[in-house]
Structures are given as structure tokens and as C-alpha cells.
Amino acid sequence: MRIDLHTHSNRSDGTDTPAELVEKARAAGLDVVAITDHDSTAGWDEAQATADRVGITLVRGIEISTMRDGASVHLLAYGFDPDDAALHAELRRILDGRDDRLPGLLAQLAEHDMALTIDDVVAQSGSAAASGRPHVADAMVAAGYVADRDEAFRDWLYDNGPVYVERYGAPLAEAIKLVREAGGVSVVAHPWARKGRAALTPDVIAELADLGLAGIEVDHNNHSDEVRSQLRSLAADLDLVVTGSSDYHGTGKGPEFHLGAHTTAPEQYERLLSQ
Ligand code: AMP
Ligand code: FE
Numbered sequence: 001m002r003i004d005l006h007t008h009s010n011r012s013d014g015t016d017t018p019a020e021l022v023e024k025a026r027a028a029g030l031d032v033v034a035i036t037d038h039d040s041t042a043g044w045d046e047a048q049a050t051a052d053r054v055g056i057t058l059v060r061g062i063e064i065s066t067m068r069d070g071a072s073v074h075l076l077a078y079g080f081d082p083d084d085a086a087l088h089a090e091l092r093r094i095l096d097g098r099d100d101r102l103p104g105l106l107a108q109l110a111e112h113d114m115a116l117t118i119d120d121v122v123a124q125s126g127s128a129a130a131s132g133r134p135h136v137a138d139a140m141v142a143a144g145y146v147a148d149r150d151e152a153f154r155d156w157l158y159d160n161g162p163v164y165v166e167r168y169g170a171p172l173a174e175a176i177k178l179v180r181e182a183g184g185v186s187v188v189a190h191p192w193a194r195k196g197r198a199a200l201t202p203d204v205i206a207e208l209a210d211l212g213l214a215g216i217e218v219d220h221n222n223h224s225d226e227v228r229s230q231l232r233s234l235a236a237d238l239d240l241v242v243t244g245s246s247d248y249h250g251t252g253k254g255p256e257f258h259l260g261a262h263t264t265a266p267e268q269y270e271r272l273l274s275q
């Protein structure tokens, strides 16, 4: 059993349609794949139809953009009711916050002689539920200002960088509660990638476990071997499920983020389903 619990389609900042994503997951030899677009369930129906057709198990999920103490934290959520009104309203607020930030980002880009219009960005975000920084990066690439998404983030769009506007993120504890109340389970995504380690200390993760957090994404490209072994023992101490996933974004992230790059052990997947 090969299980990948974290992937993106073009309903957020991935580059494959939900159907392509699921077909490629099957071709990559996965038995189970989760679709986890940022803050949107818009890809679920198309992904499910394709999964039924090609014979792969689809886990319906999202990756929620949350904040804790001013730091960005990504929360994977699975198996909740997509029609839950409270969760839906919170996701809407995050998506709207992403779109509302766009004029501010474009004004800062113009100050750095990289003029772009909203239409330039929307041409890139296409069928996505909102236009995020990765789509701004794509528009910068299309205009010839940078070579690729990585360069756009490295030189300009990084957190608190030269082109940066904060946006709304759901309070982390509230997001865990909303997912639980909508009948789902949550797993903190790549907790110790980038600057996450300072925000999500072991004490904080213990608090989140008390609030109902079900698991930790341990095996992820942005975690070193050392970080993975530390997180694995923390998960064991707190009785949390351990997941491993690719965080595939199509061509929106490097080839090392290919489908099945990391996988979740079948017994951990079973534990997640039984919560
Ligand atoms: P936003 O939520 O619109 O502010 O955009 C954040 C998203 O940008 C994250 O979810 C990542 O998918 C993506 N991202 C963040 N940093 C990078 C990076 N260095 N290179 C490429 N994508 C990134
Ligand atoms: Fe992303």
C-alpha cells in the first residue's frame, strides 16, 4: 500500500487539474492519494470522479492557512463535511483575504519596476479558488521579471520580504476545533519546515494535541533527517499519528516533490481514519 496524503491541484497553487492529479497518482503506483488544496474543496468532485474511474482511493482534504502568534502554520484536514457552515465561512474568509491582498502586492511590485495587473495574475491563477503568492510569482515569470517561482519567492515574495502584505489566516486552535466539529481530522503540515520550529515548539504541539490535533506530517522534503527523527519521537510521546507525503504541486514545486516522494505507513493511515 502506497499512501500520499498531501497534494495540490490547480484549484489552489498546483498545476494539474484534479483529474490529471489523480490519474498521475495512479500512474505513480499510489493506492491512496489525498487532494489537499489550500483552503478549498473545489477539486473534490472532479478528483473523486477520476478516482472512481481509474481505481484509486481518494482522501478528500484541504490544507488550511492558519496563524499562531503571528506565524503561518499549515493545517491538513481530512474527511470533514464540506457543507459545514462554520468551516466553510472560515475558508471563505481566508480565500477572500488572499484576493484582497493582491492590489497591495502589485503596488509594491510596481515600486520595484515590476508592473503587473490583476488580470495578469488572474491569467495565472485560472481555475484556482483564489490568487495567492504563487500565482503572483507565475505572473512575474510570464512577464520575464524572474526565471521561476523559486526565484520570485527567494528575492521578492518571501514572508516580510520586499514585496509582502499580510493576509488573514484562521487562528490555529480555532481551525482544529472547526475541523473536528465538521466531523474531520487534522494533521499539522511540515511543522518544522522554514521558520516553523520557533512557532511550533514541542509544548505548543502538546497543546494542539489536547485540542484534538490528530497527527503530524513528519516525512516531508522540507524536513531534514534529524528533524524527522525528533518529530517521530514527539509524535510517539503525544500519541499522534505520523504521516509522510509529497506536497506535490505539479510543476509549481521542484521535481523532488513528485507524487509518492514520501508516503504514510498503512497502519498510520488506518489510525487516522479511525479517529
Ligand atoms: P499565500 O498563502 O498566498 O501567501 O502563499 C503561500 C504559498 O506559497 C504556500 O502555501 C506555498 O505553497 C507557496 N510558497 C511559499 N514559499 C514558497 C517558495 N519559497 N517557493 C515556492 N512556493 C512557495
Ligand atoms: Fe502551495
Ligand code: FE
Pocket: 063, 074, 189, 190
Ligand atoms: Fe504547506
Ligand code: ZN
Pocket: 006, 008, 063, 189, 247
Ligand atoms: Zn501543501
